Each structure stands twice: as C-alpha cells, then as structure tokens.
Amino acid sequence: MTHTNTRPAQGAELASMLAAIGCAVLYGLPNQAAAGELEKWDFDAAVLQYVESDNRVQATEAVVGATRHFDTETSLNLKLTFDSLTGASPNGAMTDDQPQTFTRPSGRGRYTVAGGELPLDDTFHDERTTVAAQWSAPLGRDWSYSGGLQYSAEHDYQSRGVNASISRFFNQKNTTLTVASNLSLDTVNPEGGVPVGLSEVAEWGSPTFSSDFANSRDGSTADKQILDLVLGVTQIIDRRTLMQFNYSLSLSDGYQTDPYKLVSVYDQAGGTLQGYRYEARPDSRLKQAVFWQTKYQAPNDDIIEGSYRYLFDDWGLDSHTLDLKYRWRFANQYLEPQARWYRQSAADAYQPYVTTAQLAEDPQALTADYRLGDFDAWTLGLRYGYRFTDDREVYTRLAVYRQMPRDVESDVTPADAADLPDMTALMLTVGVSF
Template sequence: MVDEDLEVVAVAVIKKNNRLTGMLASAGCALLSGLPTQAQAAELDLWDFDTATLIYAEGDGRVSALEPVISATRNFDSETKLNLKLAIDTLTGASPNGATPSDQAQTFARPSGKGRYTISEGEQPLDDTFKDGRGAFSATWSAPINRDWAYTAGGYLSSEHDYQSLGANGSVSRYLNQKNTTLTFGMNLSSDTLNPEGGLPVGLNRVPTFGSTAFSTDFDNSRDGSSDNKQVVDIILGLTQVIDRKTLVQFNYSLSASSGYLNDPYKIVSVIDDASGANYGGHYQLAGNNLYLYEKRPDSRLKQALFWQGKRQLNNGDILDLSYRFMFDDWGINSHTLDLRYRWNLGQHYLEPQLRWYSQSAADFYQRYVTASEYPALDDVSADYRLGDLDTYTIGLRYGYHLREGKELYTRVSFYQETNTGQSGIGKLSRQELYPDNTAVMMTVGYRF
C-alpha cells in the first residue's frame, strides 16, 4: 500500500518539480536577462541554492504528502546574506476524526456538512476527504552590526485553503571570548487565521447527525461564524560555545505562548454509554442517534523548552551530532526528544544514519472517549491522538555525494513509527482497537549548488 502510494506521489513529484523548476528558471532568467553575460556569471556566483523534495506516505492509506522546497541565499559578504525560501505541499488521504471504533457501523457528516462517510464496524473512523495544499514563503536577512554583535530579521507567509499564517521574527547575537561564545536572543510573532470548511464549530457542541430531519438547523446551530484567529509569541535565549577545534555545543531556553482559537475544527469525541445494560460500552444515543461532541481545548497554551545540542568531529573525520529537548507546558504535556546522527565520511560520499526518539505525556484534557455520565460537566476535551500518551521513533539513512566544490546531491529515507497508549475501553468498547499504531515512510531527494 505504501509502495503504491509512493509511486503515485513520485509521479506527481516529478510533474510538480518540472513545473516549479520551470517557474523558477523563468523568474531567474527574467532577473538576469538585464545583465551583461559576465555580470550574470558573477551574480550567480553570489547565490547558493538548496532544493529538495519530500515524499511522505503513511500506512493504511492515511495521509500522503509531497513537498518541494527551494531555498536561495544571496551572499553580500561572508556574514551578510539574504535567504529566500519557498515550499509547496500537497496532502491527500484519510485522517482520524477522533471518534472511537464501534461494533456498529457509524455515519459521519463531512466537515462541510455536504455529504457523509460511513465507517464499518470495528474500523477506525477516518475522514477520507482530507485534501489540502499549502504554499509557504519566508525571507531572512542576516548581518553583523559590528565586530561583537550580529542580527537577523525575517518574515513568513503561509497559506492553505482553511488556514493562513503571517509571521515576523528577529534575533540579536553577542559574540564573546574571540567569538567562541555566542549569546542569542530571538523573538517570533505570528498571527494565524482559521476558516475551516463548513464554518467554525462550537467546542463541546453536539455534532449534527447526517440524514436526521433537523440536520441543517443543527448544523447551523453548531457553528459560530466562519473564521477565528490564533496568536503565537516565541522567545528564545541561546548560548553556543566552541569547546575545541572539533567540538561545539548549544544550549537554548525557549518559551512559546499561543492564544485564541486552539481547537482542531475537524476533531470530534465519542460519548460512550456507561449505564449497565446491553449497550454498556456502546455509543450513547440521544434522540435515537449516536452522540458525538466537537472537541474543545483551552484558549491559551504556554510551552517552555530546554534544548541541548553537541557536535563533534571524531579523529577519523566522522561527525557525531547529538541533541536532546525537554518540553513542558500548561496543558500538562511533558516531552523528551533525543536525536542522534552519525556522519560517516567516505571521501566524496558520506552516509549518515539518523535515529530519533520522542515521548510525550497526555494533555490533562485528553480523553480517548467520554462517558454519558461525565459529558455534561466537561470544560475541555480532545480525543486527538497527538495530545495523548505518545511515543515515536524515526530511523533514517542519508546518503550524500559531493559533485564539485559546494555541489551536493543527497537522498534520505526514513521510517517513522507512532505508538499511542491510554485508558482502556469499558464493556463492548474494550474489544475495539482504541490506539492503533501509525507508520510512515519519508523520502527526500535534494540538490545543493
């Protein structure tokens, strides 16, 4: 299944890449055509390009993504540069809607309210109409202020059919001890707008039942306008230290405050019958139909993270890169991330095995399902598996080939495995698979010149 997905996506990559290359080439030609030939060559020498395409495919026909990226850097001098980056991604496939599998078939309305999808008994409720495209552009200027200080300033813009993000960031660095120590302060502000398909659902409201006589009235009543906003402020304090000729380390503290509409508008929660009887552990029914609620998260989140990275070239020329991140937030999530890379230099070629382990604890309001007796008193709830107890592993291998000075062709294949755990079901629900594993294959091909 994954192979087929990869094949389909690969064909699309090639088509898309041709189009993108064509677009960029014509833009580049238009810029250069005003210059005499020698000046054109000199101008091109000042640019570094970095292009890559990622293919991402989850197992069981879940999400597939294709993301070509082009990054271009204009060097004004050794420390002054402008980086421009364009990324386009296309997503298709099926995404879990949050409901639990059941011993009965379940029918859900599409998020738009137009149409429905039915999930057979015992199957994971996946919304298979998931389709999205995204374009993201960013620009970053970096330059020295004087011998001891440097700064960066940047902005970005990202757009999907139901989500837009606009951001600005900047940082100041102070060099100490002959530039062996660097202190950095950075800040990022972003303002996002959501306009979900079918309007903005009200958290904890009942999900309208498709086909019921009151569907269109219920649907309208479950919405609160068509769009809302989210603001994010990030702050980073960093210390980078050169240890010796072959070793350097970095230590960062970061803080991220989000506020506004933080729900996922497409996620719902099942209400399970906990009254003793034949339907114990089955879906709770209200007015003859299964009851599902729209998820609701708090309207603010404060995350803090400590990050450490060390990098060292060994005596045989190989490079060891290790990093660790600890994150904690006021939603009750803690996470640990460990990333290890070993770059094995083989002359013009290199091989780089990569390992990553990530583990998070669940948010306080995460519940795989809610029971009929607890649902009327809920403040916040989400059954989004990404807020639950989660462990993920990534194992990857990158291969690179240096063609000539500064030119490199590389490819990377990684396998990603997600494992969820949590409260087990009651009664009939305990026979359902509530925490299915998810796997993904990622492949990147890139060229730097």
C-alpha cells in the first residue's frame, strides 16, 4: 500500500486494452488461420468492485485470463490482474475519548482523528499489477504435471513466485494424488522506510521530531520468503459426486510485520493514552491447514458444493471456514446462492493495546491489527449466469461480507467488541467467459 494521492485507475479500461491487443495479434494472421487459432483459446475476464462501509477501503480489481489448448490435457494459461485501492484503513490504534493526531507513515505530514472515532489512516492508496503464466500437461498415461511463474508489483511491494505440481492417477483416474509446491520471494519497501519493531512513533510537532523519526527507521527494504506445500487427494465417489482432501503447509520466513500498523500505549486498562508504538510480528510463521471439499449434482441437475478448512499456525492463531454454494440450473441460466462463515481466534501477539508495564517487560512481538484478533465473519452472495453456449457465459455476483470482532477477555488489556473495528463490505463482480 502507498500513501500518495494519484488518480484511481480504471480496471475496465485495462481489460478492454488487453482485448484490443489480443485482437491486434490475431489480425496479423490470415483469416482462416486466425479463426483456427482462435478456436484453441479460451478467454475469461472479470471486474470486481469492492466497497467497505464508513468510507473505508474501496477497490477495483480487473482480471483477464487467456488459455491456449494444445490438446485436451495440455494448456498454457496467462493471467493479468490489476487492482486499485483507495480509502481509509484502521491503523491499529484504539478509539480514545480525546482527538488523536498521527504522523503519516512517510513522516511528511499528519492526520487527526476526532474523539470517539476509530483511527483510520485516510490516505490509503495502492495499485497492483500481477502477471502469471501456468503450463499444464500429461506425463504418460498415469501422471500429469504443471509449472508456473508469477510476478506482482505495487509501489511498496514486489513478489516473484514459482510453482510446480505433479499428479498421479489411480483406479481408472477415479483417484488423483497431487503434490504441489510454491516458492515466493517478496520485498517490501514501505513509505518512509522500515519501522523498527516496537519503537516509539515520533510525535508530530515535537522539537525532536526529525531525529525521533530517523531513529524509528531501519533501512528502506525488508524481505520474506514463503514456501508452500500442498498434498491433495481427489476422489470421484460416484457419477454425481466428487471430493477433495488437502493438507497444506506454508512456511514464511523474514519480515512479516505490517509497517503501517501501530499499537496504542496506555498506563492501564481504561487509563490515559501515553503514545504509540510500531507493531512487531515474529520473523517466521508456519501455517498448516486441512481442507475438504465436495461437489454433488442432484438428479434435477442442480449442484451443491460445500467446503471446510481448519487452519492453525505457530503464532497461536486458528480458524474455521465453512463455504456452501447451491447452483440452481434452469435451461441456459443459473442462480447460485452462496454462504461463507469464518471464525478466527487471535494470534498470541495480538492485544488491542499495550500497557506501559507490559512494555517494560520487553515483549518480542506485539500487534493490534484486528486481522490477527478474535473475530467472526460471514459472506452472503448471489451469482447469476447466462450461457450462450457451453463455454460462453456472462455472469454477475453480488456479495456482502461482514466482520464482527469479539470481546477481548484479558485481565490486563480487556476490550469491548464495540471499540474494535467491525466492517461490512459489498462486492459486485461482472464477468465473461468465451
């Protein structure tokens, strides 16, 4: 994320530009060859508009995908994603009775939040472009493999990824075992430099502001490496049912901290605000997850899909996710209600604020980022699709996503859910496949 004020980009413009480039490439071919070549391609494009309540984050995300089929099992998929975010994001500090003034992350300016208001950094801005290529092909009769590359860039974040997977078919291809791995090398170069974890946030207007700000910085970039491993079994149960079971492991090593998040310091619970510290997270994280999914086509052709994920990590966070979809199909149209429920328990380093006594004990990790706290969330959505042919479709989806923090029950730093960030977001997607 960046903290500049530039014009929000239009994802839809990018999508139409890409379509024009695709057409121009094909235009160079003789008509017959172009038509033949076009038949080997599938295209997908979608635009998501995401809007949070209370003028928080707004995002537009445009995706264009193109798949070239070389035979029934060999293909090359190319994908371009562009997203643009603007708005305000919670900076981690607690709501206070008094107005609060914060130094901007760049160190060049400040913003003030009224008493009783949740502190939001209102200059949140980000534009991200991702390109990805994925090759998939069979290896003899009983094996298949896939390999891919991904690169993404934002003003203050870059990521390079490489992935590979191999699958083995058993039991007349009714059972598939897959091993997949991904390595991602990420670099963050935050506005104003990398904050020293748990250092004091320089106070705007203080005579020593310049030296305080410089002392709270440690270089301009930080790295992390993420290694993912997924073991999966896919099983066809009968003519109408299939099932998948995954175990996944994700090891992230390096800088995990959000450089823009703060923690409020109080003399005691319900006491007086003393200042702010930058958050600090442990420098490695091992996540594990089990994931189960099943899909069933009812005799009336409707499709029911359900999945469950249990995730836990060595930060003490765990979560349950339940996802249900019912695709009601009629003639060449369908209507799909969707529901998702998510419950997360906080990471050990999470607390809504910190006391001066706790800081005196020199904690190693501390975050007040609500995304690592205790909360429940649900999503309700409805998707409608119209099919011209089997592989030509237009669709739209409207979904509501709601996050509800839970009370923080602690002897030292208790907090009421009403004082923590809750959020409702609307998501509208329009897409086309041809």
